Amino acid sequence: MNWTTVLVGWKGLGVFSPWPAHSADFPPLLSADELAAYSSERLASSSSAAEDDLVARLLSLDLHTESRETITEHLAPLSDLCGCASSRELRKWQVILLEDLLDHIPSDPLYGLIALTEFWQGFGFPPDSPHEVQGKGNTLSPDDYYQEDNYHKLVSRHKAWVEQEKAALLVP
Numbered sequence: 001m002n003w004t005t006v007l008v009g010w011k012g013l014g015v016f017s018p019w020p021a022h023s024a025d026f027p028p029l030l031s032a033d034e035l036a037a038y039s040s041e042r043l044a045s046s047s048s049a050a051e052d053d054l055v056a057r058l059l060s061l062d063l064h065t066e067s068r069e070t071i072t073e074h075l076a077p078l079s080d081l082c083g084c085a086s087s088r089e090l091r092k093w094q095v096i097l098l099e100d101l102l103d104h105i106p107s108d109p110l111y112g113l114i115a116l117t118e119f120w121q122g123f124g125f126p127p128d129s130p131h132e133v134q135g136k137g138n139t140l141s142p143d144d145y146y147q148e149d150n151y152h153k154l155v156s157r158h159k160a161w162v163e164q165e166k167a168a169l170l171v172p
Helices: 003-011 020-025 032-045 049-059 068-082 086-103 109-122 148-170
Strands: none
Touching (some): 003 032, 003 068, 032 049, 049 068, 086 109, 086 148, 109 148
16 A cells, blocks of 8 residues: 555545546545555654644544545645556555455346446446446347346456456556
């Protein structure tokens, strides 16, 4: 994890909303307590005076009551310091959240497929997604799409995608 991972998580998935005016309606992917814990950890382990100063300013805020925009404004320069690509950090969030979903996915194909579709909808249906939506770019009938065999095939495809992404993200 780095400051860009934190910034992307703090902004949440609202950046993918087709209704930009409602992007703030999407919650952050991490809590104020998680943000505070990471900030404190970085403050204790940082060897950069610039990072120390920015983290101290962030921690001087009440992270539970301060506006999301203000916190984002404090996180942005920390993200700039780390120099990491937002797109890469977003991929990390996709992997983490998809892995969690797969660990708790409903066994019923209907509800499981709905959960997978909602997951990828939250990320704006990226082109590299392993998900397949019935009728979107395919000719699968609802009867075929919601079959248990198709569901298990898609879950397996998602698990393979997670492993592939983890391997790709390990390479700097």
